[in-house]
Amino acid sequence: MSAREREVTATPATPSQPYTPSVPCAQPVPRQLPRRAPRFRAGRDLVALVLLPLPLVALVLPAAFAGGGTRRWFGGRSESQRAEAQAAKDAAAAAFYELDTAQRDLRISIETITAVDDTPPARRAVADFEALGRRIDEVSHTYISAVDAHDLDRDDLEASVAAHARTELTRAKDELGRVKQELDRFEQGLGPLLGKAETQLARLAPAVERARQSLLAASNALDAVRATGLKADDLAARLAALAPELTKLNQGAGQHGVPETLERADRVARDAGAVRAEAERLPERATEIDRRLVSLRTRAQALTTRSGQVNPVLSELRRRFVAACWQDLQQVPDQAAEAVRQAEVKLAEARVAREEQRWADATALLSTVRALLNTTDEAVSAAGDRLRRLNEVSKDPQREIERTRFAIRDAQRLAMAGRNTPDPRQARPLDDSVARLERAIGSLEGRHPDYWHFLTELEAVRGTVAGVVSQIREERGAGA
Template identity: 60%
Template sequence: MAARDAAQQAFYELDSAQREVEIAVETVRAAEDGASVRQAVAEFQDLSARINQVNMAYLDALDAVDLEAAELPPGAAAQARQRLEQAARELAAKQAELNTFLGRLQPLLQYAEGQLIRVTPAVEQAKRALLAASTALDAVRSAGLAADDLAGRLVELAPELTRLNEGASRHGVAATLQRAEDVARRAEAIRADAEQRPERAREIDRRVASLRTRIQALETKAGTVDPALSELRRRFTTACWQDLQRVPQQAAEAVRTAQGKLAEAAAARDAQRWADATAAIGTVRALLETADGSIAAVTDRLRRLTEVERDPQAEVQRARFALRDAQRLAMAGRQAPDPRHAGPLDAAVGRLDRAVAGLESAGRHPDFWHFLTELDAVRETAGQVVAMIRGTGAPH
C-alpha cells in the first residue's frame, strides 16, 4: 500500500507537469509557426505518447491486485509492490523528461509570451502617450506660449509610430518592444514638459507681480529712513547711529537693481527661459530682504534708543531677570552650580554691572547703543546657559 501511494503521487505529479508543458507548447504554437516550433510540437507529441504508455502500465499495476481484500494469494503483495515501484520509477523518469523538454522550450516560450502578452499593450501605451503629448501641446499653444521645440520633438516620433503600426511581424518582437517603450518614454516627457509650461508661466507672472508690489512698498519705506536718521543724529551720540548712515543709499541702490533684475525675469519668462527667470526672481527677493532689513534696522534702532532713554531701568530689569532665571536653573537640584554654567553667568553679571556703571557715569551724552548691545549680550549669555543646562538633561 505504501508503494501504491508513492506511485499514485508520482502519477499526479506527472499529470500536473504534463498539463503545464502542454499549455507552454500551445502558447508557443499560437504565437509562431516556424521550424523550431514545429519540431518542439512534434517532440512533445512523441513524449506524450510515451507518457500514455507509462500511465497505462501504472493503471494496470494498480488494478492487478486488490490490496483491500481480506486475504491475498501467496506472493501477491510482493508482486504488487514490485510492479507499483516499477511504475513509480517510470512515471518519475517521464516527469524528468518533461522537465528537460520544458527547459529546452524556454527560449521559444519566452519569445511567444513576449509576443502575445507584451507587444500589443506596449504599442497601445505608446500610442496613448503620443495622443496625450499632442493634446498637451495644443493646450500650450492655446495659452499663447511658443512650443516650437516641443512640436519638433513630437514630429521626430512620427516615423517611429509608422514602424509600430507595421507590427512585430515585420520588425521583430524585441525591436518592437524597445521602440514602443522608447516612444512612450519620449512622448511622456513631451507631455510633462508641455503641461508644466502654462503653470510655470503663471507662477512666474505671480512672482513678478508680487515682487513689483514689494519694490513699490520698499520705495515707500525708504522714504522714512532719512527722517529717522535725522532724529537719531539730533538726539543721540554718533556711536548710536554711525553704522546706519549708508542705509538710504543702499536702499536706493537695492530698488534700482531689483527693478532691473525684475525686468530680466519678465523677459526670460517671455522667452521661456525658466531657469533664468527663476534665478532673477531669487536675486530680486534677496535684494529686497536685505534692503528691508536695513530699513527696519534704522526704525528699530530709533525705537529702542527712545525706549532706553526714557527708562534705562526697564532694560536693566529684563537682563537681571534673565540672569536670575538662569542662575535658579543652574542651582536646581545642586549644592553648587556646574562651573560650566557658573562661569559664563558670573561674567555676564559683571558685564551688566559695568554697563550700568558706564551709563550712569556718562553724564549728558551717554552711549545708549553700547548700553543696549551689552545688555543684549547678557541676555544672550543667559539664554545659552539655559539651553546648555536643558540640553544635558538637568532639571527644568
C-alpha cells in the same frame, strides 16, 4: 490392435493437421475446428497414449509435444512475463512523461526569472537548472535505450527476455522518479525568485500603458495651451525629447530587458506628467507673472521714496548718539539707491521675457528683483529701527536690565530644581552671564554712553541663557 489404438496411431496430434475421427459420418467434416478444439483433443490424445504399448508411445510422444499442448504449458508463463514487462514499460513511460512535463514547466519559470533578474542568485539558479537538465538527459537516454532494446510484441518472446526487459524498464522508471523528485525540490527553492519576477512582469504592461497615456495627455494639454495663443516652446522641446524613449518602450522588454523597461516607463510617465502639469498651469503662470511685474514695480517705487528718508534718520543719530551707534548705517542710502536701480533694470528684462513668453527667464528675473528689494527694505528699515531702540533705551535702560536679570534668575532656578548643587556645565555660563550683565550696566556710566553696545550685549546674554535652559530641558527629557 484395437480400433481405438489404430485411430490414435493413424492420426497423431500436430498443429498442422486438426484431429478428425476415422468413423465415417453422413455429413462432411469441416477442415478447421473452433479455436479450443485442439486443446481438448490434446488432452484426449494423452489419455490414449497411456493405453499404447511402450514402443508406440516412444513413436507418438514427440509428435504430441510438437502440437498445441506445448504452447499452452510454456506460453502461459511467457505471457505472464510479457504482461509484467509491458506494465513496467507503461509505468516508465508515465514517469518519463511526468518528468518531461515538469522540466518544460520549470523551463518557463527559469525563462521568466532570467528575463527580469540578473542577480547572482538568479544566475546560480540558471546554472543549477542546466545541471539538472544534463541529469534528465542521462536518465531519459537510459529509458529510451531500454524501450528500444526490447520488442515486447514479438510472438516468440521468451520469458527470460521479458523478465530482463521488466527489470531494465523498472530501473529506468525508478531513475526517472528520483530525478523528478530532485526537480520538484529545485522548483520549491525557486519560489522567492519566481515571485519577484512574476511581480515585475505583472507591472510591465500597466507601466508601459501608463507611460503612453501620460505622453498622450501631455500632448493634448500642450495643444490646448497653444490654442489660447500662448507659446510653450520649452515644454514642446521637453516632450519631443521623450520620443526616443517611447520608441524603446514600443520595442518591448524582450529587446531592452524587463527592469530597464520598467524604469524607462516610470521615467517617461513622470516626465510626461510634469510637462502636462506645467502646460495646464501655463495660463495661470502667465497671469501670475503679470501680477508680479506690477507688484514689484510698485514696491520699487515705494522703496525709492523710503530710501530718501534714511538721511534725516542718520542725521539725528549722529546728533544724539556716539559714532558706534550709527557708523554701520552710513552706506545705507547709497546701497538702497543702487539696489533699487538694479531692481528696475531686472524688471525691464523680466517684462521683455514675458512678452516673448520666455516663462522660465521671466520667473527667474522676478525672483532676482524680489531679493534685491528685500535687502533694500531691510537696510532702510534698520536705520529707523535703530533710532527707535536707541531712543527707548536712552530714556529707560532699566527695562532691558530687568528683562535680562529675569531670564538669568529663571535659568538658575531651573538648574537647581531637584539638586543641592548645580551642574558646573550649566552654572559656569550662567555665572558668566551675570558678570557680563554687570559690565554692560557699568558701560552706561559716563557722559556719552554707547547704548548700542549695551543693547547688543544684553541680547547676547539672553541668548546664552536661553541655550543653557534648552540644554537642561533636553537632558532631563532624555533622562525621563
